[in-house]
Amino acid sequence: MKTRVVAATLLVMAAGATVLAQRPSMDTIAEQYVRLVLGMGVHDADYVDAYYGPSSWRTEAEEGRTSLQAIGIQADVLARQLSAMTPAGRPDDLGRLRHQYLSGQIAALRARVAMRTGRKMTFDEESKALYDAVAPVHTEAEFDAVRAQLEAALPGAGSLQERLEAFRSRFVIPRDRLERTFTAAIDACRARTLQHIELPKEESFTVEYVTNQSWSAYNWYQGGYHSVIQVNTDLPVRVDGAIDLACHEGYPGHHVYNVLLEKNLTRGRKWMEFSVYPLFSPQSLIAEGTANYGIDVTFPAGERLRFEQDVIFPAAGLDPATAPEYYQVLGLIERFSYAGNEAARRYLDGRLSASATADWLERYALMPRPRAEQRVRFIDQYRSYVINYNLGKDMVGAYLTRRVGDSGDASRMWQEFERLLSSPRLPSGLGAR
Ligand SMILES: [Zn+2]
Numbered sequence: 001m002k003t004r005v006v007a008a009t010l011l012v013m014a015a016g017a018t019v020l021a022q023r024p025s026m027d028t029i030a031e032q033y034v035r036l037v038l039g040m041g042v043h044d045a046d047y048v049d050a051y052y053g054p055s056s057w058r059t060e061a062e063e064g065r066t067s068l069q070a071i072g073i074q075a076d077v078l079a080r081q082l083s084a085m086t087p088a089g090r091p092d093d094l095g096r097l098r099h100q101y102l103s104g105q106i107a108a109l110r111a112r113v114a115m116r117t118g119r120k121m122t123f124d125e126e127s128k129a130l131y132d133a134v135a136p137v138h139t140e141a142e143f144d145a146v147r148a149q150l151e152a153a154l155p156g157a158g159s160l161q162e163r164l165e166a167f168r169s170r171f172v173i174p175r176d177r178l179e180r181t182f183t184a185a186i187d188a189c190r191a192r193t194l195q196h197i198e199l200p201k202e203e204s205f206t207v208e209y210v211t212n213q214s215w216s217a218y219n220w221y222q223g224g225y226h227s228v229i230q231v232n233t234d235l236p237v238r239v240d241g242a243i244d245l246a247c248h249e250g251y252p253g254h255h256v257y258n259v260l261l262e263k264n265l266t267r268g269r270k271w272m273e274f275s276v277y278p279l280f281s282p283q284s285l286i287a288e289g290t291a292n293y294g295i296d297v298t299f300p301a302g303e304r305l306r307f308e309q310d311v312i313f314p315a316a317g318l319d320p321a322t323a324p325e326y327y328q329v330l331g332l333i334e335r336f337s338y339a340g341n342e343a344a345r346r347y348l349d350g351r352l353s354a355s356a357t358a359d360w361l362e363r364y365a366l367m368p369r370p371r372a373e374q375r376v377r378f379i380d381q382y383r384s385y386v387i388n389y390n391l392g393k394d395m396v397g398a399y400l401t402r403r404v405g406d407s408g409d410a411s412r413m414w415q416e417f418e419r420l421l422s423s424p425r426l427p428s429g430l431g432a433r
Helices: 002-022 026-043 055-064 068-083 094-116 123-131 140-153 160-169 175-194 240-250 254-267 283-298 303-315 320-334 337-348 354-364 369-404 410-421
Strands: 048-051 204-210 217-223 226-232 276-278
Touching: 026 048, 026 055, 026 068, 026 094, 026 276, 048 217, 068 094, 094 123, 094 276, 123 337, 123 369, 140 160, 140 320, 140 354, 175 204, 175 240, 175 283, 175 303, 217 240, 217 254, 226 240, 226 254, 240 254, 240 283, 240 303, 240 320, 254 283, 254 410, 276 283, 283 369, 283 410, 303 320, 337 354, 337 369, 354 369, 369 410
Parallel strands: 204 226
Antiparallel strands: 048 276, 217 226
């Protein structure tokens, strides 16, 4: 085994030296990167979230079964080749962003290989290495303060947990209305997005309802401007989930993000690195952050509530008059989002066991037990990925707000949003948090 690794190392070093001598182009490095990501996917089933490049590259990766060690070594070679290049242009030029992006994606690939071959990292080290960001620390006292506000908003007998669950259970979409409610939401999100972003006319998606997953919904981008959106019905879907999932997974979230990358970069510029999406990489913070912030772009202040009352609540068979109090409580609950990061940090750093983490989520994020347990399963599978949702949203929101300025101009916001979705930008390139 050892001999084989050494032999592979020499081979790769020789290959690397040859390529270095030949000064590989960015396109060559990009292709090698795609092949390494596909090679990593052979070892790590969750790694390749989407791929629509040449099918022969995938077949070759599957047949080649490059070892993790060799993938790490080849990634090192690519990283060195990239660092030997100094792209010209202004900081925001796409060519420079591409160079930074590839460097960041390859660094994350090397980190993932290191993790899979035994390197231990803290939660923060891991999120920095994989997602180019570190989540801020929040204390129990901060979550207790939100808890006190919820106590006031939901008076009555029983524990706050029980009252909150009783309250939330009034806003569950009945299973037999789920499809029509979700369809109404996705139609609206799509129509609003198309008012501002031109998409290829052949773009399309299908929706599937599935069970037995650790996530609540997933977009599987197929290439050719097509997505399969899956909605998990293991746990009840509450009414706010309709717009949230439709925007996040569909328009202007993951589906639109992937469509724009394919249109502008993969096809438009033949930048093949965008034909693959490695899940455990900085790209995920941009993907999840834009998918979540896109909800606010699509339904700015006030419009969400009006639309819920006019369309979504009736579709779900719920009383529109109850929407304002529901959204007031949701506003408070959203402030628990960083409690999810804290739970993951404590759990992955070995400070809490799995069941103590579920307890912690029940206590500080007010999650009912089944949801807390589902979250622990999610953390087991996706680890520090959890920061991409809320930290990603906040970083994307701050970046876009800074660019748009105080005017709050909706069409400028959409322009900047589309620009971000169409460009290779690393989380650290979004500016200071
Ligand atoms: Zn997502």
